Amino acid sequence: MGMALTLWLDYTFTENSNLKKVMLFIATILFSFSIGYSRFILGVHSLDQIIFGLLIGVWIAITMQFCVRPILEPHLE
Secondary structure: OHHHHHHHHHHHOOOOOHHHHHHHHHHHHHHHHHHHHHHHHHOOOOHHHHHHHHHHHHHHHHHHHHHHHHHHHHHHO
C-alpha cells in the first residue's frame, strides 16, 4: 500500500488530468487490497496484521510526500 500510494501522490502533484488521477487512485486501491486479500486467503497473515500493514503503508507514504519530499526536492534540481 505504501509504495502504490507514494506513486499515486507523486503523480497527483505533477499531473493535471483529473481522469488520470482517479484511474490511478482506483488502481492503487485495487492493487493494495488485492495483496492484502491474497495474504489473508493464503493464511500468511491474520486480518489484524493486514490492517496494521495497510495503515503503516499509508502513514509512510504520507510522511514521505509531505515531510521528506519538500526537504529533498531542492537538492535534486
